[in-house]
Amino acid sequence: MKAVVFEEHGGPDVLNYTDIADPEPRPFEVLIEVKAAGANFNDIWARRGMPGMKVIFPHVAGSDVSGVVRAVGSDVGGKGFGSSPVAVGDEVVVHPGLSCRVCEACTAGEEFFCRQFLIWGFQTGPNNGGHSELVALPAANVLPKPANLTHEEAASMPLVLETAWRMLVTRARIQAGENVLIWGGVGGLGVMATQICRLFGANPIPVVGGADKVAKAHELGAEHVIDRKSEDVLARVKEITGRVGVDVVFEHSGQETWPTSVAALRWGGRVVVCGASTGFEAMTDLRFLWNKQQNLLGSHLSSKAELAAALRAVEAGHIKPVIDHVFDLSEVPKAQQLMEDLKVQGKLVYVP
8 A cells, every 4th residue: 555654753855655565454453444634743743753752663644534444353343333333334533542441541531541542643653654545443443424524524633623622621621701812723723722612602812823824713713813923912812801811721832832821811710731832841930820820731632532522513513624735645745844834724634
């Protein structure tokens, strides 16, 4: 089969569109023909290399897939999504959180605390991510593709949708009427966060870079949008909230934005963070934390149950995919460069 492979860290030039062996599903796995695969920034992190994380070479990235089940392992039986998880011919999407499924954390529905937890296509290998024509995954990691989405639309959503859902719904527990500052407002996470806020009656305040991105944020339903290229983010937050500050900050940028995030927060507010794409060493004035009784919340990939809940909102039409462009799988290097240059609104998708 064809896949996009890299065998060393570096720039987009290390990515190689080539032939590799077809995967063989183990007894508890299913074989999926990839109809579309999503692009995420963790593809780039794996390619660049990250301190403290070992990338297994040769590496095929890709944590989002929508496709059709072509074979099932001997321990995967039955038909449909009732008594058995999946059957040949089913259209499915992937929950990319891999765990043991039997430890105390997993059986409590907190698989992200499992000591064996990995994000598929990011921390796995060799050669078993979604940027390929076929993938083999545990049957427990697939869900029915929302019937109202194309494969391209479905592949664009799971990782960012479930991450944003857990951040806002489970961890920050957003409420109707709350103001939520959203960094990267029209990136993959940001477009999901804006729609989740609207679903729960909260007021999203996306931060974006440039007039075209301001227009996209308004199109997604945000009344107030901050253009970081032409406006002072903190001053605009004070203006929008009557100097009170926001109730929640949706943070994944890290070092560059963290001081503004803390300063923009109201007394008793919450910062929820799932990443640090601009750096890990964020300075915090602890006087804000204790005097204003602020709350700092870490978050990660969601459980499968949380993704299932979010996908029900998708099927109901409350949350919609936002796709910037669909590329041929061979064009992964070009697409990753666009992502690194911050020239993407929503998500990029690959089609084998």
